[in-house]
Amino acid sequence: MEYFTLARVVHVLAVILWIGGVAMVTTVIIPAIKKLKSKEEQIKTFEQIEGRFAIQAKITTLLTGLSGFYMLYVLDAWDRYLDFRFWWIHAMTLIWVLFTLILYVLEPFILNKLFKEYAEKNPSKTFSFMHKAHWFLLLLSLLTTAGVVAGSHGWFLIE
Numbered sequence: 691m692e693y694f695t696l697a698r699v700v701h702v703l704a705v706i707l708w709i710g711g712v713a714m715v716t717t718v719i720i721p722a723i724k725k726l727k728s729k730e731e732q733i734k735t736f737e738q739i740e741g742r743f744a745i746q747a748k749i750t751t752l753l754t755g756l757s758g759f760y761m762l763y764v765l766d767a768w769d770r771y772l773d774f775r776f777w778w779i780h781a782m783t784l785i786w787v788l789f790t791l792i793l794y795v796l797e798p799f800i801l802n803k804l805f806k807e808y809a810e811k812n813p814s815k816t817f818s819f820m821h822k823a824h825w826f827l828l829l830l831s832l833l834t835t836a837g838v839v840a841g842s843h844g845w846f847l848i849e
């Protein structure tokens with residue numbers, strides 16, 4: 691298998707695990723945690739699950755970025771950033787930058803501290819806000835994924 695094909699396989703699998711994980715957290719885990727009786731149980735359960743998923747998310751976003759930029763390099767496709775017909779490359783890159791910033795900078799240095807502080811005061815409001823934020827990120831990711839599939843198969847919004 692040539693390296694480009696391997697990069698594409700790694701890229702697609704990493705995206706599936708990453709965005710699939712976001713979908714699982716958004717549609718299953720947070721709603722289940724919100725139904726737990728005590729705030730202590732909610733916070734403890736979320737931190738246990740989130741800690742494990744954060745590792746997966748960091749690895750998969752790293753693999754996604756490395757493989758994606760490798761494919762751009764091999765194809766010498768950097769000029770696609772200058773062509774709006776390839777808007778999906780811009781969207782894909784922006785989603786990746788957003789999640790990378792959240793996972794590697796905001797979460798460890800800011801968001802974890804804020805979560806603990808606000809979850810102790812008002813867990814219902816905290817989990818509700820977090821749930822809405824996850825829905826926003828998931829919908830943005832799914833829209834981008836749909837655009838990537840369509841765009842990479844020749845469907846352009848602008849000809």
